Amino acid sequence: MSGTPTYVPKSAFGRWFEARLPIMGLVHSSFVAYPTPRNLNYLWTFGAILAFFLVSQIVTGVVLAMHYAPTATQAFASVDHIMRDVNYGWLIRYLHTNGASLFFLAAYVHIFRGIYYGSYKAPREVLWILGVIIYILMMATAFMGYVLPWGAMSFAGATVITSLFTAIPVVGGGVAQWLWGGYAVGDPTLTRFFSLHYLLPFMIVGVVCLHIWALHVAGQNNPDGLDVKDVERDTVAFTPYATIKDLFALSLFLILYAWLVFYIPNYLLDADNSTVANPLSTPAHIVPEWYLLPFYAILRAIPNKLAGVIALFAAIALLAFLPWLDTSSVRSAKYRPLFRVCFWLFLACCVGLGWLGSQEVNDATTLAARVLAVGYFGFLIVVLPLLGLVEKTKPMPASIADAVLAKRGEASAPVTK
Amino acid sequence: MTSAAVDNPNRRDILFIATGAVAAVGVGAVAWPLIDQMNPDASTLAMASTEVDLSQIAEGQIVTVKWRGGPVFVRHRTQKEIEAAENTPLSELRDPQTDQQRVKKPEWLIVVGICTHLGCVPLGHQGEYDGWKCPCHGSVYDTSGRIRQGPAPLNLAVPEYAFLSDAKVKIG
Numbered sequence: 001m002s003g004t005p006t007y008v009p010k011s012a013f014g015r016w017f018e019a020r021l022p023i024m025g026l027v028h029s030s031f032v033a034y035p036t037p038r039n040l041n042y043l044w045t046f047g048a049i050l051a052f053f054l055v056s057q058i059v060t061g062v063v064l065a066m067h068y069a070p071t072a073t074q075a076f077a078s079v080d081h082i083m084r085d086v087n088y089g090w091l092i093r094y095l096h097t098n099g100a101s102l103f104f105l106a107a108y109v110h111i112f113r114g115i116y117y118g119s120y121k122a123p124r125e126v127l128w129i130l131g132v133i134i135y136i137l138m139m140a141t142a143f144m145g146y147v148l149p150w151g152a153m154s155f156a157g158a159t160v161i162t163s164l165f166t167a168i169p170v171v172g173g174g175v176a177q178w179l180w181g182g183y184a185v186g187d188p189t190l191t192r193f194f195s196l197h198y199l200l201p202f203m204i205v206g207v208v209c210l211h212i213w214a215l216h217v218a219g220q221n222n223p224d225g226l227d228v229k230d231v232e233r234d235t236v237a238f239t240p241y242a243t244i245k246d247l248f249a250l251s252l253f254l255i256l257y258a259w260l261v262f263y264i265p266n267y268l269l270d271a272d273n274s275t276v277a278n279p280l281s282t283p284a285h286i287v288p289e290w291y292l293l294p295f296y297a298i299l300r301a302i303p304n305k306l307a308g309v310i311a312l313f314a315a316i317a318l319l320a321f322l323p324w325l326d327t328s329s330v331r332s333a334k335y336r337p338l339f340r341v342c343f344w345l346f347l348a349c350c351v352g353l354g355w356l357g358s359q360e361v362n363d364a365t366t367l368a369a370r371v372l373a374v375g376y377f378g379f380l381i382v383v384l385p386l387l388g389l390v391e392k393t394k395p396m397p398a399s400i401a402d403a404v405l406a407k408r409g410e411a412s413a414p415v416t417k
Numbered sequence: 418m419t420s421a422a423v424d425n426p427n428r429r430d431i432l433f434i435a436t437g438a439v440a441a442v443g444v445g446a447v448a449w450p451l452i453d454q455m456n457p458d459a460s461t462l463a464m465a466s467t468e469v470d471l472s473q474i475a476e477g478q479i480v481t482v483k484w485r486g487g488p489v490f491v492r493h494r495t496q497k498e499i500e501a502a503e504n505t506p507l508s509e510l511r512d513p514q515t516d517q518q519r520v521k522k523p524e525w526l527i528v529v530g531i532c533t534h535l536g537c538v539p540l541g542h543q544g545e546y547d548g549w550k551c552p553c554h555g556s557v558y559d560t561s562g563r564i565r566q567g568p569a570p571l572n573l574a575v576p577e578y579a580f581l582s583d584a585k586v587k588i589g
Contacts, residue, residue, distance in 0.1 A: 156537065156553070159535070159536040159537065160535040160536060160537065160553065162536070163534075163535040163536035164535065166535075166536075177456065177457055178452075178455050178456050179455070180457075181455055181456065181457055181458065181461065182457050182461045182485070182486050183457065183461070183485035183486055183487055184485065184486045184487035184531070184536075185536075186461075186486040188457075188458070188461070192455065279483070279486060279487055279488065279538075280481050280483060280487075280488045280530070280538060281481075281488075281538050282537040282538040282551075282552055282553060283552070284552050285552070286537070286552070286553050300554055300568075302568075303567075303568050304568065304570075305534055305535075305568055305569065305570045306570075308568065361554060361555045
């Protein structure tokens with residue numbers, strides 16, 4: 001970014017080191033002097049909240065791996081051992097399981113913020129796609145983590161998700177056996193899921209680094225969707241302004257986390273997972289974790305196996321194409337009255353599908369899920385391309401500074417058009 | 418070199434292509450063991466058969482036995498169930514198979530107890546046809562284990578099996 005002062009370390013050792021490895025300069029330009037738009041609201045603090053949860057999940061996960069045994073005969077008992085015998089094991093496990101849920105909650109706020117304010121539009125397409133890749137890696141990691149306690153629901157979940165691959169014509173059965181390491185989910189499956197559950201978070205760290213790199217090339221989007229024109233007028237330094245705001249928002253979010261962990265630690269867990277996995281029977285009512293429910297509802301809404309699996313994967317993959325599906329050049333929903341309405345309807349479809357995914361299958365829920373699935377896909381592949389052509393957008397302020405001043409009523413804000 | 422420069426392809430191109438081809442084969446040869454290690458291993462392949470004592474299974478009863486780590490249903494069918502299975506016209510079936518194609522002795526139906534939709538274990542004596550119903554996504558099977566309703570595309574699979582005697586069957 002232009003206007004970033006060159007970093008010069010104060011100490012002689014600092015200057016000596018900086019000449020050989022300019023890492024402090026990188027940190028300074030990325031997290032201290034980095035200019036952030038001055039109109040950012042609290043929805044922009046969720047990136048930092050997500051970074052915190054990525055680190056905390058890795059820390060608690062590494063600790064749990066010290067006490068967990070990834071074999072079909074020992075896994076269930078070793079989780080009991082963690083809960084009853086290991087010092088503070090109950091705390092670390094509850095932090096890890098509930099941390100996964102809050103990680104997803106923060107990710108959903110972050111994703112829907114990106115959609116509402118058009119953060120995926122040029123020049124941030126690659127930044128957005130990296131985010132979709134992180135989201136997919138998160139789902140894979142969470143799914144495999146859910147299998148590790150080897151409860152009845154772990155087993156059923158592992159069976160259903162790996163069986164999605166049997167829908168592939170000709171090679172599907174072979175692919176599923178390759179994933180299982182047997183003829184069904186079993187001991188080899190559990191052991192490899194543990195290995196991958198440990199690996200994937202570090203791959204997420206790698207993609208997050210690229211995500212932040214791409215962010216710092218394009219600069220942050222903002223609630224008005226305007227480009228930074230004058231660094232002096234339109235931005236403030238990352239530290240202290242964004243740093244302190246992020247820490248404050250994180251503190252509030254951690255209160256929610258602590259409430260879950262200390263008061264209702266089992267609220268988001270399934271009672272069926274307190275019984276050990278049994279390959280010869282499936283729990284009467286199987287449901288995935290809440291953060292996967294909308295996709296599960298889409299899968300169930302379609303009566304054909306292959307078509308259902310394609311719809312499930314398409315629902316996720318389409319997100320990567322948002323930058324090109326949305327034809328409007330105006331980023332923020334603030335200046336797009338029709339898009340704003342459609343966005344809230346889309347969010348309602350997602351939440352509705354999530355609720356339906358948790359319900360028993362019957363004619364009414366299937367019909368409702370079909371209607372909402374049409375809404376989900378309709379928003380992405382019909383509404384977004386057409387809106388850009390027909391929508392009359394509102395006039396936008398000339399700059400970020402003008403937008404801020406207009407809101408505070410401190411100065412007249414020149415408006416374009 | 419002066420004469421070789423006009424050849425097309427020249428000697429150097431051939432060497433590049435040949436070297437690249439050898440390198441590709443080498444990478445493939447190293448990648449395959451890393452991929453194949455995930456396939457079912459020798460110990461998994463070894464536990465490939467199960468014997469079942471049929472004398473303990475009463476008429477009308479379904480027994481679930483474990484074969485290759487998963488469930489197999491052994492169903493001692495009643496006369497009524499056999500007739501229902503045999504008298505179903507093939508035109509009503511999604512995955513058309515006659516009952517005779519699916520059993521060796523009409524009173525014994527032996528099928529893999531894994532729903533062909535997404536792998537859940539169906540519940541016996543349930544659903545409209547009194548065969549099986551899957552608790553996960555509502556697939557319904559008849560008394561021959563054939564798919565009748567719901568999202569599953571195929572009939573419950575029939576494993577390889579042989580009657581060792583009137584009262585003993587070997588699955589696998």
